[in-house]
Amino acid sequence: MTNPPIRFDPAVRTALDQGTPIVALESTIITHGMPRPDNLAMLERVEATVRDHGATPATIAVMDGTIRIGLSSADAEALAKTDGALKLSRADLAFACAQGLTGGTTVAATMMAAHGAGIAVFATGGIGGVHQGAETDFDISADLDELARTPVTVVSAGAKAILDIPKTLEALETRGVPVIAVGQDEMPAFWSRGSGLDAPLRLDNAEAIARFVAMRAQLADYRHGGVLIANPVPAEAEIPHGEMAGFIAQAQAEAAEQGIKGKHVTPWLLARIVEITGGRSLVTNIALVENNAKLGAQIAVALTHR
Ligand code: PSU
Numbered sequence: 333m334t335n336p337p338i339r340f341d342p343a344v345r346t347a348l349d350q351g352t353p354i355v356a357l358e359s360t361i362i363t364h365g366m367p368r369p370d371n372l373a374m375l376e377r378v379e380a381t382v383r384d385h386g387a388t389p390a391t392i393a394v395m396d397g398t399i400r401i402g403l404s405s406a407d408a409e410a411l412a413k414t415d416g417a418l419k420l421s422r423a424d425l426a427f428a429c430a431q432g433l434t435g436g437t438t439v440a441a442t443m444m445a446a447h448g449a450g451i452a453v454f455a456t457g458g459i460g461g462v463h464q465g466a467e468t469d470f471d472i473s474a475d476l477d478e479l480a481r482t483p484v485t486v487v488s489a490g491a492k493a494i495l496d497i498p499k500t501l502e503a504l505e506t507r508g509v510p511v512i513a514v515g516q517d518e519m520p521a522f523w524s525r526g527s528g529l530d531a532p533l534r535l536d537n538a539e540a541i542a543r544f545v546a547m548r549a550q551l552a553d554y555r556h557g558g559v560l561i562a563n564p565v566p567a568e569a570e571i572p573h574g575e576m577a578g579f580i581a582q583a584q585a586e587a588a589e590q591g592i593k594g595k596h597v598t599p600w601l602l603a604r605i606v607e608i609t610g611g612r613s614l615v616t617n618i619a620l621v622e623n624n625a626k627l628g629a630q631i632a633v634a635l636t637h638r
């Protein structure tokens with residue numbers, strides 16, 4: 333038997349030992365979600381935001397076959413510049429470790445690693461979900477099943493509007509995943525504060541979210557799974573739903589034309605939408621991740637105080 337190849341950053345190790353608040357961050361957003369050099373700049377800003385709000389950031393990735401819980405700035409820079417970094421979801425994590433590979437972890441794989449490391453709160457941009465046309469191509473993100481099984485609170489800006497949001501909400505309901513909009517009744521849609529759909533649940537601040545998460549763990553400690561927090565992008569950074577719809581439709585038509593499939597779909601669409609919007613969607617994307625990092629830190633702090 334070999335030990336699982338996991339390495340903790342010293343700051344994260346100390347925070348775990350002392351029981352101080354920690355926020356996990358994913359890395360597919362770095363390797364596949366944003367162009368260089370904005371990906372690294374985004375990570376630095378997001379980690380600073382977590383620290384400014386009283387928590388330790390733990391960016392999770394696989395580097396040369398080792399699951400890394402927390403990255404030094406040199407590691408982060410190396411990851412952001414790695415050519416051909418893999419996109420690692422639940423199915424790929426052990427494979428990357430066994431083969432000594434490097435990649436960004438998706439929401440699903442980051443949840444697995446965070447939970448294994450003892451980290452309960454994780455902030456990201458948007459989760460994967462049910463893709464448009466899933467009724468024919470079966471493209472449903474492993475993020476949804478991970479939310480059903482792994483008890484981590486995931487702070488997102490909702491599901492990207494490149495997904496089928498109504499079907500994504502149905503799939504989450506089927507899996508027993510609570511979906512909580514923050515401060516509004518409407519489900520946010522990543523770049524947009526609104527989606528035209530009611531969110532299943534609503535809470536208005538980090539304390540209320542922490543109370544709910546703690547209650548859920550108490551009531552159903554047997555396989556209670558995760559919680560999805562849907563935190564709307566700040567108003568000054570949003571691209572309204574109606575405006576976004578046209579950009580998304582164009583990118584999707586082009587992806588279909590070019591035969592983009594499987595795990596390549598999300599990164600391809602994100603990159604294309606950045607081009608189509610002349611970089612505006614990237615500004616929005618960075619703002620929403622930062623906003624989620626702040627709320628994630630506040631939830632982690634509130635959970636620690638309980
Ligand atoms: N949201 C972003 N950028 C991203 C992703 C989400 O703004 O890169 C990534 C996340 O890591 C998410 C993944 O878990 O896309 C979903 O991919 P798939 O649909 O192939 O499971």
Ligand code: MN
Pocket residue numbers: 471472473474594595
């Ligand atoms: Mn997929």
